[in-house]
Amino acid sequence: MLPRSRYECPRCGFGVRPRDEQCGRCGESMNPTVTKPVEVTFSAVRLNNMKIEECSTMRIRSVEAIPVARPDTTIQFRSDSLERREKALVEKERKLEALAESLKERSQRLESLEEEKAVEQMSERSNMDELRQKVREDLLRQFQPELEALQSQLEVKEAELEEAQLRARMLEAGELIEQPVDQEEMARITEEIFQELRSQVDSPPKVIDAGLIMTKIPKLDKVLGGGIPHGHTILFNGAPGTMKSILTYTILYKAALDDRTKGLYLSLEQSSRSIMRQMEKMGMPLSATEGRLVVADLNGMRESMSEEQGTWRDMILHYVQKMQREMEFKIFVLDSLESFKAITEHSFNRQDLKDLFDWFKSLGITVLVISENTSDEWDESNQGEAYLSDGIIELSMHEMNDSRVQRWIRCVKMRGMNTDPRFFNIFHDGNEFNLSLPLANQPF
Secondary structure, three states: OOOOOOOEOOOOOOEOOOOOOEOOOOOOEOOOOOOOOEEEOOOOEEOOOOOEEOOOOEEEOOOOOOOOOOHHHHHHHHHHHHHHHHHHHHHHHHHHHHHHHHHHHHHHHHHHHHHHHHHHHHHHHHHHHHHHHHHHHHHHHHHHHHHHHHHHHHHHHHHHHHHHHHHHHHHHHOOOOOOOOOHHHHHHHHHHHHHHHHHHHHOOOOOOOOOEEOOOOOOHHHHOOOOEEOOOEEEEEEOOOOOHHHHHHHHHHHHHHHOOOOEEEEEOOOOHHHHHHHHHHOOOOHHHHOOOEEEEOHHHHHHHOOOOOOOHHHHHHHHHHHHHHHHOOOEEEEEOHHHHHHHHOOOOOHHHHHHHHHHHHHOOOEEEEEEEOOOOOOOOOOOOHHHHOOEEEEEEEEEOOOOOEEEEEEEEEEOOOOOOOOOEEEEEOOOOEEEEOOOOOOOO
């Protein structure tokens, strides 16, 4: 026991009561036991040289007491640690709940946006259908008086023809006729009637869809006044290397891919396999169109028309007509007009061109005709197709003063459209065409 006169721990100095056996702060025992020093004597050690050496005697000081922490302090420490962990887990759980709520709100927002988009698409589709119906009704109202007038004229001519035939039969039968029949007048009336009938049969009045084919090439639709009108025959004229084939194929490809419009590309120069391989390198694989675009060549046409007989011109036209019945395509590309002239006839005059272009119009499709022009300047006087076509797009190579060469494009004409006749620089970046105003003709 400690003497009554001592009221503090000998180890930490904490105040204690006289009868306490342990310090309340550090756990020091207030009744230390006195131990005697332990003496350790090492005996002799035998070494390798078989000699005996004496070791000195060591004294080890004994430890009077071992400090022990209070049990309640350890428990409190563990309790605090568990409480901190619990708070951390509660905080993580709160953050996870907030994140889950945020994800739920985003999911609801995306669902609402998708619903709004679907509603907008349905509204746009209905508006487009209403617009088409309105355009058709307007065109019908516009052409109705003309149709009625033509019908009345035809009825009058038919009545005159019947009257002339009746008079002729009466004259042959020897019946009495008040007035003699004028054979020249009857022949004239008959010829007028047949001319009118032939004109009606060859080009019957019909309502033409006023829609446009969008090329989807930046700025080109704006240059063309909105696009290419349906049913037009457009001439793409230019020197070799001006990318006429790639431009027409791009228009055909984008229409099949984006607008799901079917098209036929007939090449009279290259093989279809070569064209498809070239266009695939330009980022336009044929498989992406899902069969809405067909590329044909002379070999494929010969195999398809093996049972047909006639000239090359007849075979090509019959093949196009056959494919139009099977596919119901709306856009046709002829590559090229010079090859068509070369393999059909030795002499291809302006009347033959007119018959060809009229035949294209009778199909009710849009035709893009590629034409080679080796001269630097556009000359309409020597090319009848320039007057017969509904539109002309000219492509040319222009050499700058600093030996740079640019490809230029301009719309020479486009019937029924407000076009921009200026020259534009056209280039292909490997993915698509781009148009810009030509650079200044000065070296940098």
